[in-house]
Amino acid sequence: IRDTPVAASVVEGEALERRQADTYEELIGDIPGVQIGGGPRGIAQEPNIRGFQDEQVVLRLDGGRLNFTQAHRGRFFFDPDIVQRVEVVRGGGSTLFGSGAIGGVIAVETKDAADLLRPGQTTGARLRFGYSDNGQVYSPTATVYGDWGAFDALAFIGTRQFGAPLDDGNGTDILRSEVDTVNGVLKLGFEPTSDQRFELSLSYYDDEGTTPAAADSESRGDRDVRRAAEVFTGRLSWDWNPENSDLIDLSVLLYGNALDISEDRLFDGRRDDTAYDTLGFEVVNRSSFDIGVPVSLVY
Numbered sequence: 001i002r003d004t005p006v007a008a009s010v011v012e013g014e015a016l017e018r019r020q021a022d023t024y025e026e027l028i029g030d031i032p033g034v035q036i037g038g039g040p041r042g043i044a045q046e047p048n049i050r051g052f053q054d055e056q057v058v059l060r061l062d063g064g065r066l067n068f069t070q071a072h073r074g075r076f077f078f079d080p081d082i083v084q085r086v087e088v089v090r091g092g093g094s095t096l097f098g099s100g101a102i103g104g105v106i107a108v109e110t111k112d113a114a115d116l117l118r119p120g121q122t123t124g125a126r127l128r129f130g131y132s133d134n135g136q137v138y139s140p141t142a143t144v145y146g147d148w149g150a151f152d153a154l155a156f157i158g159t160r161q162f163g164a165p166l167d168d169g170n171g172t173d174i175l176r177s178e179v180d181t182v183n184g185v186l187k188l189g190f191e192p193t194s195d196q197r198f199e200l201s202l203s204y205y206d207d208e209g210t211t212p213a214a215a216d217s218e219s220r221g222d223r224d225v226r227r228a229a230e231v232f233t234g235r236l237s238w239d240w241n242p243e244n245s246d247l248i249d250l251s252v253l254l255y256g257n258a259l260d261i262s263e264d265r266l267f268d269g270r271r272d273d274t275a276y277d278t279l280g281f282e283v284v285n286r287s288s289f290d291i292g293v294p295v296s297l298v299y
Contacts, residue, residue, distance in 0.1 A: 006093070007033070012085035013115070021080040022132060022139060022160060028106075033090045037216075038074055040166050043179050043207055043229070044215035045074040049090055052103020058093065060107040062201050062235050064255030065098060067278045072214035077205040077231040077259070078110070079158040079183035081128060081141045085109040096298060098282075110185060110201070113145035113152040122147055135178065136163030150192060156185040162209075175219035179209030179227070195242045201235040213263065213272075222267035229261040249286040256280070 009031050021027035024045050025036035037053070038044035049057050054069045061078065068075050086108055093101035117124055123146035130139035141158035162178035183205045190198045207229045212219050215227075238252040259276040287297045 007090040009033075009088045009090075010085065016080075016083060016086070020130060022130070022137060024076045024080060027080045027083065028086050028088070031086075031088050033104075034088055034106075038072075039216045040168075040174060041074075041177050041179060041211060041215050042076065042160075042181070043074050043209075043211065043227070044072065045076055046216075047075065047106050049088070049104035049106075055100050056103040058097050058101040058105045060097065060105065061203075061233060062108070062110055063237060063251070063253050064233070064235050064257075064280055064282070065278065066233070066257055068257075068259055068276050070274060072216050073261070074215070077183075077229075077233075078108070078185075078203060079141065079156075079160075079181070079205075081139075081158050082110045082143075082156050082183065082185050083108055084111040084115050110187070110203075111143070111154065111156070112187060112189070113147045113154045116143065116145050116154075117147055135166040137161065138163070150190060152189040152191075154185070154187045156183075158183050176210050176212065176224055179207050179211060181205070181207040195240060197237075197239045199235070199237045199239075201233075201237075203231075203233040205229070205231040205233075210266070213265070223265060225263035225265050225272070227261065227263045229259075231260075232258045246289060247287045251282075251284045253282045254280070255282075 011028060011031065016027065019027055023042045028034060029036040033050050035048040036045050037048055038046045046053055047057050047059065059066045059075055086106065089105040091104055093105045097105045116126060126143040128141045131137065137160055139160045141156065143154065143156045145154040146152065159182045161180050165173040165175055166177040168174055186202045188200045208227065210224055210226050213223065213225050234256050236254045240248065240250045242248055257276065257278040261274040263272045285299060289295055
């Protein structure tokens with residue numbers, strides 16, 4: 001970070017574990033220059049970097065863009081418990097991270113088997129059970145993982161189930177704030193040589209609940225909607241960094257997202273459907289050389 005000519009922050013590993021976060025406001029809302037707005041409903045939480053938000057902030061999951069911006073709705077479609085690292089770039093980042101990163105970038109990386117295995121282990125499992133009396137939220141997760149030399153794998157399933165509405169700071173119910181979520185992640189890695197890695201990552205997210213049509217506002221009774229959301233993401237990557245070359249540090253990524261949100265208004269059944277489909281391909285190489293002064297080139 002000290003050598004990077006941008007304002008950047010990184011939070012990872014145990015620092016994230018200690019937060020025991022149920023939402024992304026709890027996970028990264030205290031990073032300098034970052035505000036996670038939208039209120040207490042996780043489905044409404046939206047990042048803001050130095051006053052920039054919506055399409056002016058790029059959100060990336062495991063290297064690929066996660067394109068979605070819609071008024072009064074959030075952009076975080078993955079369980080905080082599977083997150084290993086969050087990197088925030090404050091200020092313009094469109095050159096490296098693609099169109100729209102006028103205000104900055106939030107890059108989220110999920111856990112790999114190597115992040116969880118203890119020294120000498122080849123397989124392992126991790127169980128977590130959380131409970132919050134505000135909303136009577138139960139949040140169990142389970143992860144199994146292994147590393148067998150050239151191959152490694154991780155499977156994760158997590159859910160957050162509400163038993164009551166959330167309370168505000170005065171102890172008053174936030175009506176229709178109960179939104180149940182489920183997230184599953186599968187990651188497969190293959191390293192044919194010490195300087196190459198292929199990785200396939202698949203994720204499924206689902207949420208259901210009755211909320212205001214503008215999820216960041218107060219309940220409006222029978223004008224509220226029954227919401228159901230499904231998000232599929234896929235990532236296929238190849239990284240090549242030969243030890244004897246300063247000119248090649250190559251990353252190739254093919255990624256796709258399919259997002260569907262349906263909302264049915266309670267009093268008349270009027271339906272609103274939202275669909276975002278993204279297919280992306282990205283090739284990045286980093287070269288280092290000396291022309292009297294050290295030069296790093298990313299293209």
